[in-house]
Amino acid sequence: MSDDLASLFLALGIFSVGFVSIGPNILAxxxxxxxxxxxxxxxxxxxxxxxxGLWAMLTVTGLTALVAAYAxxxxxxxxxxxxxxxxxxxxxxxxxxxxxxxxxxxxARGNNLYLRGLTIQMTNPKAALHWIAIVGIGLGSDAPLxxxxxxxxxxxxxxxxxxxxYAVTFSTQPVVAFYRRARRWIEAGLGVFFTFAAFKVAxxxx
Numbered sequence: 350m351s352d353d354l355a356s357l358f359l360a361l362g363i364f365s366v367g368f369v370s371i372g373p374n375i376l377a378x379x380x381x382x383x384x385x386x387x388x389x390x391x392x393x394x395x396x397x398x399x400x401x402g403l404w405a406m407l408t409v410t411g412l413t414a415l416v417a418a419y420a421x422x423x424x425x426x427x428x429x430x431x432x433x434x435x436x437x438x439x440x441x442x443x444x445x446x447x448x449x450x451x452x453x454x455x456x457a458r459g460n461n462l463y464l465r466g467l468t469i470q471m472t473n474p475k476a477a478l479h480w481i482a483i484v485g486i487g488l489g490s491d492a493p494l495x496x497x498x499x500x501x502x503x504x505x506x507x508x509x510x511x512x513x514x515y516a517v518t519f520s521t522q523p524v525v526a527f528y529r530r531a532r533r534w535i536e537a538g539l540g541v542f543f544t545f546a547a548f549k550v551a552x553x554x555x
Contacts, residue, residue: 353496360483361503365511373434373546374469375515380441380539381462382520384532389462390516396466398512402505403471408480409497434547437469441540445533 374397382390470476484500518524 353493357496357500357503360500361507364483364504365507373437373543374466374473375512376539376542377437377466377469378512378515379519380536382516382518383524383535384444387517387520390520391513392462393466393469394512394516395509396463396468397470398466398505398509399463400467400470401476401508401512402501403467404476404480405483405501405504408477408484409501428551431547431551434543438540438543438547441536441543445536445540 378390378394378397381393483504
């Protein structure tokens with residue numbers, strides 16, 4: 350049991366440290382929280398966090414074997430992820446070119462940001478590879494059922510809290526005021542990053 354706990358804590362520790370590295374999902378939460386406010390950012394964060402939990406559950410229940418047996422599954426996920434990142438890049442560049450009033454009007458429109466966050470995470474091939482690695486660390490060949498369940502539940506809670514922290518932090522008034530002054534530069538930077546990320550995802554070796 351002690352070995353199982355040690356592997357579980359190591360896997361969860363590596364997963365938690367991953368929040369220091371800001372990727373497309375966190376950048377999307379930051380941009381949405383700053384532009385549209387806390388409620389929209391939280392909705393997006395909840396979707397991303399839920400997606401992370403789903404990846405954990407799918408991987409623990411056998412996604413590793415599926416991807417290993419059918420390489421085209423990862424190729425499809427990769428292409429979907431790259432296409433979505435390019436769409437985010439387009440939206441960011443369009444926002445950078447828009448007047449401040451246009452941006453406010455766009456943010457006021459109701460979108461299903463929870464579903465968008467879920468889509469961002471579930472079409473991210475690196476999330477699948479990340480979880481394959483985490484599960485490989487956290488679950489031994491003869492690990493009991495409770496280890497897998499604990500890994501899924503704990504990682505889901507950590508993911509939800511971590512992404513929500515980004516949404517709340519970047520929806521505060523000082524940060525919003527800074528964003529309004531530097532909005533076009535920030536949006537253009539997000540567009541460049543999303544474009545680069547789409548290229549990296551599309552060319553990432555499965």
